[in-house]
Amino acid sequence: MAGISGSGLEGADSIVASGGYEDDLDEGETLDYTGHGGNDPGTGKQIADQELTKGNLALAKNAASGLPVRVVRGSNLDSPYAPSSGFRYDGLYFVENYWHERGKSGFLVWKFHLQRDDVAPPPWQEHQSLPPAGKLQTFKKATTTLRVVRDTAVARWVKELHNYTCQVCGARLKRPGGPYAEGAHIRPLGTPHNGPDTADNILCLCPNHHLLFDRGGFHVADDLHLIGIDGCLLTKESHAVNVAYLAYHRDHWGLPPRATGQI
Ligand SMILES: [Zn+2]
Numbered sequence: 001m002a003g004i005s006g007s008g009l010e011g012a013d014s015i016v017a018s019g020g021y022e023d024d025l026d027e028g029e030t031l032d033y034t035g036h037g038g039n040d041p042g043t044g045k046q047i048a049d050q051e052l053t054k055g056n057l058a059l060a061k062n063a064a065s066g067l068p069v070r071v072v073r074g075s076n077l078d079s080p081y082a083p084s085s086g087f088r089y090d091g092l093y094f095v096e097n098y099w100h101e102r103g104k105s106g107f108l109v110w111k112f113h114l115q116r117d118d119v120a121p122p123p124w125q126e127h128q129s130l131p132p133a134g135k136l137q138t139f140k141k142a143t144t145t146l147r148v149v150r151d152t153a154v155a156r157w158v159k160e161l162h163n164y165t166c167q168v169c170g171a172r173l174k175r176p177g178g179p180y181a182e183g184a185h186i187r188p189l190g191t192p193h194n195g196p197d198t199a200d201n202i203l204c205l206c207p208n209h210h211l212l213f214d215r216g217g218f219h220v221a222d223d224l225h226l227i228g229i230d231g232c233l234l235t236k237e238s239h240a241v242n243v244a245y246l247a248y249h250r251d252h253w254g255l256p257p258r259a260t261g262q263i
Contacts, residue, residue, distance in 0.1 A: 004036055004055025006069075011061035016087070018074030021046075023103040023111065025192070026079035028122060031071065031093065032192065034103065035059065035110035046105035052254065056110045059095050063215070068092035068117055081124055090124075092117040097214070099252040101192065108254070111192075155183025158202045158239060166206035167234045168218075168226065173206060182210040186220075186245040193248075200242035203233070216253035220246045227255065 006012030017024060021034035035056035038048040052060060062069050071093045075085050093114035103109040116122065164179035165172045173180045184205045187195030195201050205213060212218055218228035222243045225232050227250070233241070 003033075004058060006055065006058035006061075008054060008057035008061060010058070011065055011067050012055060012058035012069045014070035014072060015055075015059070016072045016074060017077050017079075018087070019076035019078050019082075021103075021109070023101075023109055024077070024079070026073075026077065026081050028081045028124065029116045029118070031114045031116075033059075033112045033114055035112065038107055038109070046103060046107045046109070049108040050110050052100075052110060059110075059112045060098055063095040063098055063112070066094065068094050069114070071114065071116075088123055090116070090122060091120055099216070100254045101252055152183070152197050154197050154199055155202055158183055158199050159204045161236055161239050162204035162234075165204065165234070166209055167203050168205060168209040168213075168229070168231065170234060171206045180207075181205065182207055184210045184213055186241070187248045188214075193252075195245065195248070200240055201245045203241070213249075219250045219253065219255055221250075222246060 003016045003018065004012050005014045015033060017026070017031060017033060021039075023032075023034045025032035035050050035052075037054065037056065038046055038050040040047045050056060059069065061067075069092070071090045072087050073079070073082050073090055074087045075083050081090075093116050095112050096115045097113045099111055100108055101111055159181045162181070163172065164181040166181060181204050184203045185195050185197070186201050186203060187193055189195055189197060203213070209218075212229075218226055220233050220241075221227055224235065224241070235241070
């Protein structure tokens, strides 16, 4: 079954996670969901790369617009959060990020990181967390749009070296508390990317260019030309960028890993 319902124009309204893909990573409140396409309808095996079209494009639209998607889990899903039988509606999830990666099959798949909207308790916790009848339900938490920007000691070092100046546009944001910039990890930290927190994996960027970079809005070629927007990365002699991480970033957004600034 096609697991994504919706259109590339308007976004996805619901998805079904039912174990069609070996690359799904389910942690209940979050779900790394594999897009559709490229599999043999008979065997279900991945036989080609997935493309950012149809349902995959629809989920990407949700990420851009901030619209949530209904998530249904099926009992076939290889996960402790799968229902014991049939299908279960598990609430609304936001598409926080998406990327391209080589799946276990060896073919490229699109992955979508979904975060559950926690205005209601998850169904798998219902028995523990439902209050006695007649009490006011207090599972309220305002939907937040705050981006959490990691600021490690290494990121601070990089930002200070660049004097809080964006390596893409040269902007230096001043505020009463001092200048503001963000340390952008080129190969992201955490699963499934497992990029290192080292200076050669961090760029000093303004918030706009950090967001664009994280969402694949532009890339950096091995020669440090920018791909997708004009210009060249601004550099400091004492801060070398590892081209292997730039290649990783391009590859995850479907660009050839050996791209130059000329494409
Ligand atoms: Zn900038």
